[in-house]
Amino acid sequence: xxxxxxxxxxxxxxxxxxxxxxxxxxxxxxxxxxxxxxxxxxxxxxxxxxxxxxxxxxxxxxxxxxxxxxxxxxxxxxxxxxxxxxxxxxxxxxxxxxxxxxxxxxxxxxxxxxxxxxxxxxxxxxxxxxxxxxxxxxxxxxxxxxxxxxxxxxxxxxxxxxxxxxxxxxxxxx
Amino acid sequence: xxxxxxxxxxxxxxxxxxxxxxxxxxxxxxxxxxxxxxxxxxxxxxxxxxxxxxxxxxxxxxxxxxxxxxxxxxxxxxxxxxxxxxxxxxxxxxxxxxxxxxxxxxxxxxxxxxxxxxxxxxxxxxxxxxxxxxxxxxxxxxxxxxxxxxxxxxxxxxxxxxxxxxxxxxxxxxxxxxxxxxxxxxxxxxxxxxxxxxxxxxxxxxxxxxxxxxxxxxxxxxxxxxxxxxxxxxxxxxxxxxxxxxxxxxxxxxxxxxxxxxxxxxxxxxxxxxxxxxxxxxxxxxxxxxxxxxxxxxxxxxxxxxxxxxxxxxxxxxxxxxxxxxxxxxxxxxxxxxxxxxxxxxxxxxxxxxx
Numbered sequence: 001x002x003x004x005x006x007x008x009x010x011x012x013x014x015x016x017x018x019x020x021x022x023x024x025x026x027x028x029x030x031x032x033x034x035x036x037x038x039x040x041x042x043x044x045x046x047x048x049x050x051x052x053x054x055x056x057x058x059x060x061x062x063x064x065x066x067x068x069x070x071x072x073x074x075x076x077x078x079x080x081x082x083x084x085x086x087x088x089x090x091x092x093x094x095x096x097x098x099x100x101x102x103x104x105x106x107x108x109x110x111x112x113x114x115x116x117x118x119x120x121x122x123x124x125x126x127x128x129x130x131x132x133x134x135x136x137x138x139x140x141x142x143x144x145x146x147x148x149x150x151x152x153x154x155x156x157x158x159x160x161x162x163x164x165x166x167x168x169x170x171x172x173x174x
Numbered sequence: 175x176x177x178x179x180x181x182x183x184x185x186x187x188x189x190x191x192x193x194x195x196x197x198x199x200x201x202x203x204x205x206x207x208x209x210x211x212x213x214x215x216x217x218x219x220x221x222x223x224x225x226x227x228x229x230x231x232x233x234x235x236x237x238x239x240x241x242x243x244x245x246x247x248x249x250x251x252x253x254x255x256x257x258x259x260x261x262x263x264x265x266x267x268x269x270x271x272x273x274x275x276x277x278x279x280x281x282x283x284x285x286x287x288x289x290x291x292x293x294x295x296x297x298x299x300x301x302x303x304x305x306x307x308x309x310x311x312x313x314x315x316x317x318x319x320x321x322x323x324x325x326x327x328x329x330x331x332x333x334x335x336x337x338x339x340x341x342x343x344x345x346x347x348x349x350x351x352x353x354x355x356x357x358x359x360x361x362x363x364x365x366x367x368x369x370x371x372x373x374x375x376x377x378x379x380x381x382x383x384x385x386x387x388x389x390x391x392x393x394x395x396x397x398x399x400x401x402x403x404x405x406x407x408x409x410x411x412x413x414x415x416x417x418x419x420x421x422x423x424x425x426x427x428x429x430x431x432x433x434x435x436x437x438x439x440x441x442x443x444x445x446x447x448x449x450x451x452x453x454x455x456x457x458x459x460x461x462x463x464x465x466x467x468x469x470x471x472x473x474x475x476x477x478x479x480x481x482x483x484x485x486x487x488x489x490x491x492x493x494x495x496x497x498x499x500x501x502x503x504x505x506x507x508x509x510x511x512x513x514x515x516x517x518x519x520x521x522x523x524x525x526x527x528x529x
Contacts, residue, residue, distance in 0.1 A: 055452060060223070064230045071234040073302050073449075074456050076527040079519050081235060081514075092526075096459035104452055111275050155526045156467050159474060 054174075058144060061114070062172045066146045069118055069170055074100070075132070077153045089168075091154035094120060094130060101133045110135060113172040117143075120154055122166040137173035147172045218270045221247055222263070223299060226272050232292040233277045233307045239293040239339050241312075248288040254281035254309065254434060256441035259448075277444035279307050283434035284385075287311035291341060293332075295425040299417070299506070300514035301457070303450045303529035306425045306442075308432040313358040316343040316431065318393050320365030322392070328363075328431070350376045360387045363431055367393035370400055370407050379407040390431060397430045397439070397508075409435040417443055417503045418509055423481060447499050454492040457528055461488055464526050474525035484528050487513040 052065045069075075070087060077088035101109045115137035122128045152164040228242055244250075251266040261279045262273030278297070289312040295303040310316075316332075318325050318433045325345060332341035346352050347367060354360045360382070364370045370389045379387060382402070389400040390405060395416045400407040418426035426443065433439035459483065468475035479485050491513050492507035513528075520527045 011485055054457050055222075060227060062453050067234050073304060073453060076302070077299060079528065080517060080527060081298075083296075090460075092460045093456050095463070097458070097512060100452055100455045103455075108448065108452060159467055159526055172420060 008165075016096070017131055025131065029170075046153075056170065057174050062144045062146055062170070064149060065113060065118075065172055066170050068112065069168060070148060070150070077151070083152070085151070088148070088151040088153055090121065091152055092156055094132065094152075098130065098132055107134065115174075116141065117169075117171040119168050119169045120152075121169060122164060124164045125162075126164070140173040142174050143171045143173070146172075215268065215270055216512060217246075217267045218250075218265045222265070222270055222272045224380035225263070225442055226274070227290065229274075229277065229279065229307060232294050232317075233279075233305050234294075236305060237295050239291065239334065241338050242290040242292065244288055245398045249286070251284055251286040252290075253284050254438070255283070256280065257440040259441060259444055261438075261442065266349055268299060275321045276445065277307060278304065278429070279309060280432040280439065280442055281434065282311070282314055282359055282361070282432070284359070285309070285311045285314065285417040285437075287313045289338060291339065293341070295423055297425040297429075298419065299445050299446075299450055300510045300517065301418060301453070303446050303453060306429050306446070308428060310432060311358065312338075313356070314342060314344060315355065315357040315360050316341065317352045317360065317362050318345045318346070318365065319362065319369045320348070320392075322365035322380075324367055324427065328428070331423065333442060349373070349379065352376075352379060354379060354382055354387070355469065358386070361431070362387070362389040362392045364389060367391050371398070371409075373407065375402060375405045375407065390433075390436075392430070397436070399436045399439075415496060415503055416500050417447070417506060419507065419514065444499065446464065447479075447495060451492070451495045454488070454495055457488060458492060461485055464528070465525060474523065475521070477520055477523055477525055482512060482516060484513065484516040488528065 066103060073084075075089045075094055077085040077090045079085060113133050113135065115135050116133065117131065117136070118133040119129055119131045123129075146169075148168045148170070150168055152166050153161050154164065155161045184283060210239075218495055225242070228240075232238060252263060253266050254261065254263045256262070259275055261277070262271055262275045263274075263279070263281070266284070285292070291307040291310045291312065293310070295308070297303045297369070318328065328343060329343065332343055334340045342357065344352075352360070352362065360379070362370065370391045379402070384402045384404075387402045389398060389402075391398045395418075396413045397416060399410040399415045401410045402408075414430075416424070416426050416430060418424040428437055429442065433442070444476050445526075461478075465475065465485070468478070477483060487509060491506070492511040494509040498506040499501075517528050
């Protein structure tokens with residue numbers, strides 16, 4: 001009789017223990033699931049934030065490069081001691097700039113333009129394109145082109161300045 | 175027996191809770207400290223990146239002056255230095271910094287101010303090479319001494335209707351008149367070269383910390399920098415030479431005033447000389463094309479060639495740029511002057527001009 005009662009108590013205690021263990025395991029499981037969810041959420045958030053920052057930096061790089069190109073003394077139309085003509089490229093400089101940019105690419109101009117392509121498309125009077133600078137980025141995934149209209153001054157035609165116009169295309173490789 | 179077991183169990187539970195709680199608390203404190211340091215570094219990096227963009231846009235547009243409100247960074251110290259052709263600036267004590275090997279940035283060694291003032295002037299030798307960017311602050315004061323014509327030009331050029339864009343400067347007749355006020359740095363500019371070398375520092379300035387005051391002395395084309403040591407002036411580094419043409423708005427002369435010291439001045443000037451040598455290549459190519467435009471008997475063609483012409487002056491100029499990069503700049507100033515004259519003659523004769 002006593003033995004049977006002891007066995008019954010033991011069974012009840014074991015059952016209680018099993019229930020507690022299951023409870024503990026369930027709590028731990030939910031705890032780890034919550035941690036996992038938090039980690040996934042944080043990773044996704046970081047990824048989006050990082051991508052956003054990269055896009056912002058890329059846009060900033062494109063704006064900086066456009067600003068630099070438009071005011072490049074290697075291309076700008078000058079007027080002696082006066083201030084240079086705004087948004088105007090001197091064709092007599094433009095035709096030769098590429099050679100200088102190429103020959104000093106690694107020691108100077110790469111620091112200025114980085115991975116980019118700068119070209120000038122003449123629209124009037126002729127239809128011609130000049131690639132001023134080009135340095136492709138290996139495994140580049142995207143490019144961001146910026147267009148800017150400029151006047152093109154050419155004095156090689158009879159010694160008098162004649163003005164045309166064209167578009168500067170600045171592509172930044174990311 | 176059972177009661178003893180329970181006592182041990184309860185004590186153990188509390189110790190366990192304390193240890194586990196402490197570890198969890200430490201973990202979160204660690205995360206907060208780490209996050210705080212990351213946020214501070216990120217803020218510094220963001221600010222410096224913004225500054226880089228502001229410097230780029232201020233540097234490309236001619237003769238512009240603008241200011242940057244430092245906001246939360248007003249209490250942080252920014253440093254500027256230039257070594258081996260690379261300008262470096264950042265926030266003192268932080269790992270984040272920006273390096274710039276292209277743009278000449280003339281700035282005091284340190285700035286700690288609520289407002290930073292940026293000013294750009296074109297550097298011409300004789301054609302435009304690039305814009306020099308001058309960096310100053312609302313609490314960097316320039317005390318001007320001397321009777322040189324340039325003093326008036328400097329006063330006018332640094333004035334502005336908007337007080338936030340006005341450079342903090344004053345004209346004084348002697349060192350005793352200088353009032354340092356509550357400025358972070360005082361730069362004494364001696365245009366005659368008679369007020370600083372060998373002269374004692376008056377009592378009003380002698381009480382200032384040595385790093386709070388510096389001087390720049392002009393003697394013709396020579397520029398020397400002085401630092402304060404107690405109550406005397408001590409020359410800092412070698413005398414540097416102004417690589418500049420005569421006339422108004424000599425960017426190289428303004429640069430010497432805003433530069434922290436002689437070595438950073440020359441470091442930034444060398445950036446401009448490097449660019450000048452590449453510009454010469456383009457102008458030499460343009461010159462060759464200009465000669466093809468005119469027939470050999472054309473009056474413009476005759477102006478292009480010969481002694482003291484644009485052609486010969488440009489050749490001499492390109493050689494002189496190379497010499498200047500290695501030390502002697504006298505020939506470059508002469509060649510640039512000759513080129514300017516020859517180019518002006520071409521313009522007067524309505525021929526194609528070089529620049």
